[in-house]
């Protein structure tokens with residue numbers, strides 16, 4: 001369930017989850033108090049103040065809950081785990097130049113955990129990996145002139161062709177800056 | 188007659204929107220704001236047409252260079268000379284009438300000139316070949332010149348333009364607001380609706396000006412150094428620190444992020460000030476001024492450092508602690524938003540609403556702004572940032588925040604228009620403007636967010652993959668509705684009619 005929430009589409013549903021009740025309430029309040037009956041309301045101030053307390057508490061609990069639940073899905077947390085465990089990491093170096101990638105290893109065994117280390121040689125570039133079904137798995141920002149690479153740890157489970165795209169605008173051939181990773185069956 | 192009035196009178200077509208009213212003795216607070224607002228709508232027309240260049244290149248398979256030309260000009264024109272200039276115009280008119288001070292002299296003139304000349308220079312640079320997107324993507328301008336994609340001259344012209352625009356936003360405009368608030372003599376005949384700093388409507392103006400000044404200073408220092416080096420005034424060796432991508436990028440986003448927050452704070456406070464004027468029972472008061480001000484302060488405190496969410500995917504180059512901080516602060520803005528949501532709802536609930544087009548436009552703009560805030564919080568969560576950064580989600584967020592704030596200002600403008608021009612607007616056209624805007628604005632926002640969820644990259648001239656063209660078509664569809672609503676707004680102003688009582692309602696507010 002949470003796996004579904006912390007995806008691109010999960011983000012969309014989360015936004016709707018916040019938007020729809022708000023918008024419904026907005027149209028209800030405006031309609032009711034401008035069309036149905038625009039007279040002063042009889043609701044005592046104390047009731048409104050109590051409602052306010054409830055509303056702020058609900059918002060606060062949702063905000064904190066969502067963010068706590070997301071911890072498990074943060075690449076930063078995965079990196080921290082990898083640093084303390086002895087999990088074997090398959091290192092892949094990525095070097096980006098306008099408008100191509102240099103990837104140290106484009107073939108990876110399914111089930112292996114990869115650490116991508118990316119650098120840019122000229123301007124800002126991105127390194128985004130897409131699942132064969134078209135959804136984006138993750139993106140990294142590669143900024144030129146930094147001492148250390150940008151890194152990310154990801155475990156590939158399904159074999160297939162994974163498209164790589166640059167997601168930081170890098171000039172007139174930006175959209176042609178693509179590559180591919182092949183995840184092969186583990187023997 | 189002031190220079191500003193003369194320019195408006197000489198401007199074809201758009202000049203008809205703002206025949207500055209001289210009969211009321213208020214020309215000194217009307218003229219410059221009217222000119223700025225008129226200029227902002229000229230830029231909107233340009234930006235709107237350019238917005239359709241991008242999907243057109245994709246749907247009709249045209250040269251992708253045009254896509255990136257459209258991208259750069261559309262974004263820049265929409266954000267700065269349209270949205271920001273509209274805010275400056277309406278905002279200045281508000282503060283002039285609230286503190287009773289004339290908007291005359293060199294400062295408003297320079298504010299106007301730097302914004303429009305800067306934006307024009309940037310336009311020239313883009314037409315010369317500089318295609319760097321709204322946010323410059325530093326060091327892309329220099330790298331492109333080295334690769335021979337565009338000329339070094341286009342970089343110099345473009346940077347000069349950007350520099351002038353920044354000077355307007357970071358220095359001249361905040362100086363003008365602070366000068367009006369704290370210096371100079373109050374002239375009772377110019378006071379339309381006296382307000383003090385305890386008033387949420389005024390507090391927001393000052394907070395926004397201070398945010399721009401403070402958050403923009405690093406970028407002014409970096410930008411001055413880079414432009415100085417480009418012109419050969421400063422030796423390159425002395426400018427090398429400022430040309431570091433990481434220095435420029437952080438200075439840029441500390442400003443750019445807070446520019447949006449400052450505009451949001453201002454527009455929220457403008458809504459706080461306008462809503463009470465349209466309450467059905469004539470109360471003219473918010474549910475609670477204290478809560479309203481508290482929301483502004485929470486927004487201010489949480490938003491200033493939340494710019495760190497722009498660099499989450501740079502890990503470990505942006506240390507994880509800073510990313511967590513950006514994540515937490517971004518969601519903290521949601522608490523400020525929750526408070527202001529309650530204040531607005533409770534105010535309407537208690538006192539009823541006269542749903543005139545102006546206040547409805549401002550309220551719908553605010554709904555869109557809240558929708559945008561939700562999308563911004565979601566993408567500022569570290570787990571989601573890795574799924575959404577660099578996708579159309581971000582474009583949707585940027586577009587929506589700009590459109591939402593512009594809409595709120597246009598709603599507030601409805602309210603100021605009779606004072607500026609002595610004319611009134613057609614309520615039927617106004618209602619249709621609000622309806623079309625509601626559908627176009629919310630539809631375009633959700634289409635772009637959905638495109639991002641589907642992994643469609645932003646600033647990317649190849650929509651013919653993974654079924655992304657579908658989202659492109661949706662965005663065009665709602666974009667056309669949005670464009671029609673703006674066109675209707677402009678048409679309404681051109682068709683406005685004299686009112687017999689030229690002071691309008693604002694004068695007694």
Ligand SMILES: [Cu+2]
Pocket residue numbers: 096098099124125126166167168169170174177
């Ligand atoms: Cu690239």
